[in-house]
Amino acid sequence: MKQKEIKIPEATIKRLSTYINCLERLDAEGFQVVSSELLGESCQVSPAQIRKDLSYFGEFGVRGVGYGTKNLAEQIKKILGLDKIWPTVLVGVGHLGHALLNFTFFREHGYRMVAAFDNDPGKIGREVTTDVIIHPIEKLVEITREERAAIGIITVPASSAQETADRLVEGGVKGILNFAPNKVKVPENVTIRNVSIVSELDNLAYLLSKKHGRRRLTRKKTISRPPKL
Amino acid sequence: MKQKEIKIPEATIKRLSTYINCLERLDAEGFQVVSSELLGESCQVSPAQIRKDLSYFGEFGVRGVGYGTKNLAEQIKKILGLDKIWPTVLVGVGHLGHALLNFTFFREHGYRMVAAFDNDPGKIGREVTTDVIIHPIEKLVEITREERAAIGIITVPASSAQETADRLVEGGVKGILNFAPNKVKVPENVTIRNVSIVSELDNLAYLLSKKHGRRRLTRKKTISRPPKL
DNA sequence: TTGTTAATGTGATAACTATCACGATAGCCG
DNA sequence: CGGCTATCGTGATAGTTATCACATTAACAA
Numbered sequence: 225m226k227q228k229e230i231k232i233p234e235a236t237i238k239r240l241s242t243y244i245n246c247l248e249r250l251d252a253e254g255f256q257v258v259s260s261e262l263l264g265e266s267c268q269v270s271p272a273q274i275r276k277d278l279s280y281f282g283e284f285g286v287r288g289v290g291y292g293t294k295n296l297a298e299q300i301k302k303i304l305g306l307d308k309i310w311p312t313v314l315v316g317v318g319h320l321g322h323a324l325l326n327f328t329f330f331r332e333h334g335y336r337m338v339a340a341f342d343n344d345p346g347k348i349g350r351e352v353t354t355d356v357i358i359h360p361i362e363k364l365v366e367i368t369r370e371e372r373a374a375i376g377i378i379t380v381p382a383s384s385a386q387e388t389a390d391r392l393v394e395g396g397v398k399g400i401l402n403f404a405p406n407k408v409k410v411p412e413n414v415t416i417r418n419v420s421i422v423s424e425l426d427n428l429a430y431l432l433s434k435k436h437g438r439r440r441l442t443r444k445k446t447i448s449r450p451p452k453l
Numbered sequence: 454m455k456q457k458e459i460k461i462p463e464a465t466i467k468r469l470s471t472y473i474n475c476l477e478r479l480d481a482e483g484f485q486v487v488s489s490e491l492l493g494e495s496c497q498v499s500p501a502q503i504r505k506d507l508s509y510f511g512e513f514g515v516r517g518v519g520y521g522t523k524n525l526a527e528q529i530k531k532i533l534g535l536d537k538i539w540p541t542v543l544v545g546v547g548h549l550g551h552a553l554l555n556f557t558f559f560r561e562h563g564y565r566m567v568a569a570f571d572n573d574p575g576k577i578g579r580e581v582t583t584d585v586i587i588h589p590i591e592k593l594v595e596i597t598r599e600e601r602a603a604i605g606i607i608t609v610p611a612s613s614a615q616e617t618a619d620r621l622v623e624g625g626v627k628g629i630l631n632f633a634p635n636k637v638k639v640p641e642n643v644t645i646r647n648v649s650i651v652s653e654l655d656n657l658a659y660l661l662s663k664k665h666g667r668r669r670l671t672r673k674k675t676i677s678r679p680p681k682l
Numbered sequence: 683t684t685g686t687t688a689a690t691g692t693g694a695t696a697a698c699t700a701t702c703a704c705g706a707t708a709g710c711c712g
Numbered sequence: 713c714g715g716c717t718a719t720c721g722t723g724a725t726a727g728t729t730a731t732c733a734c735a736t737t738a739a740c741a742a
Contacts, residue, residue: 233728233729235728236729242652244655249635259689261689272731272733275690276692285691286689289690290688306655319552323547375657398665407471407497417653419650420471422559426469427467428644428646429563429564429628432539433533434534435627462699488720500719501703504719504722512721516708516709517718518709
């Protein structure tokens with residue numbers, strides 16, 4: 225493995241997360257050792273791709289044998305920083321926010337929901353099925369700072385997404401996961417990830433209309449012009 | 454624009470979806486015409502990238518002027534197949550499923566939720582805030598076929614994701630959006646998109662531990678080996 | 683100890699994607 | 713109506729990511 229600050233492909237990081245899942249499943253199925261081929265089969269990634277991805281971070285396997293299932297999962301977690309606890313806050317306890325609060329997977333992966341916020345007085349203070357307390361939105365900055373939350377999750381309507389992001393930054397979070405459909409801007413030193421559910425569906429729609437659609441999108445040289453300006 | 458069956462980058466399709474959003478916002482702000490620079494500013498994509506993306510499908514702008522805001526949004530929708538109605542079913546009316554059913558954005562983008570399914574008798578038949586009816590899961594294949602649903606959304610627990618996918622395929626859907634954390638397998642002729650919320654968070658965790666972490670991940674040549682096999 | 687086998691780790695190569703730079707052109711104004 | 717300006721559309725180029733092919737090596741058996 226190389227020592228220089230090699231740039232890791234973003235796609236590699238995405239895959240690492242899925243490897244963990246597959247490894248845990250394979251482990252549960254009784255595989256103490258997995259080959260890149262078996263793991264690849266399991267998570268639909270080519271064996272070569274898996275080996276390459278891992279090679280960016282070190283050597284985790286035994287030639288001629290494979291990878292220790294539990295060990296590899298452990299190592300990948302360390303790579304992704306999932307061996308630490310990430311204090312997290314969530315803003316906007318609507319349907320989606322509620323869903324995320326109850327998503328047990330988070331806790332298992334090292335994320336600790338330390339607080340939630342909403343501007344609906346009916347929801348304030350009430351504890352959900354989890355032990356997370358919902359605070360009024362006015363306390364966002366204060367509590368986020370107090371709890372030293374590193375990550376903020378935005379599940380508010382599009383119209384207030386940017387303002388929410390600003391407050392989270394003010395509260396000192398270092399990363400934001402935004403589920404609102406419009407992208408938000410944050411300072412250099414804060415990392416933002418936008419999850420657009422609609423985009424995913426639109427992507428599907430495109431693939432479907434291409435494969436199963438009646439006619440081609442662009443058959444002629446015809447140009448679609450905007451109305452005269 | 455070229456006529457041959459050029460391969461469109463997947464990334465381009467993803468961006469097109471976000472362009473629609475930005476265009477609608479800009480339109481609401483009163484911009485009847487937008488330049489690639491303004492649009493780029495708005496959705497955080499380089500102007501050249503936008504022009505390139507659009508050039509795969511035709512010429513939509515006016516040199517020296519820009520793009521007609523409304524027109525461009527319309528054209529992109531046509532490209533993505535959002536000018537048609539996509540009958541959609543949802544399986545698993547838990548928190549997340551509930552959230553998606555109530556997501557008005559879907560309807561606005563051409564997706565019509567024609568039915569939902571759940572195996573909890575308490576939820577069956579009850580209408581949610583929307584006009585979607587929740588059926589017992591046993592009727593999935595039948596109703597999906599009846600309604601000619603093209604898209605299926607999976608929001609069931611990981612353990613039953615694969616079985617749900619199988620039934621959706623049996624019911625005749627052409628595309629599946631899977632929110633369960635484990636990937637599912639489908640036949641060649643069905644398109645699958647996996648949305649992994651945990652992966653997104655893990656990605657964030659990685660970036661944060663790299664930027665703000667105490668120490669580097671791989672400082673020495675040390676190799677992490679699995680326990681002797 | 684030495685040969686055999688299986689599966690890793692990785693340099694080289696191919697494929698894909700984004701960026702750049704500039705030619706083309708519509709609109710405007712005098 | 714001709715020159716000027718703004719902005720598009722796109723071929724060429726640079727950068728990034730995935731695939732391939734094989735040398736390497738741990739385990740095991742005779």
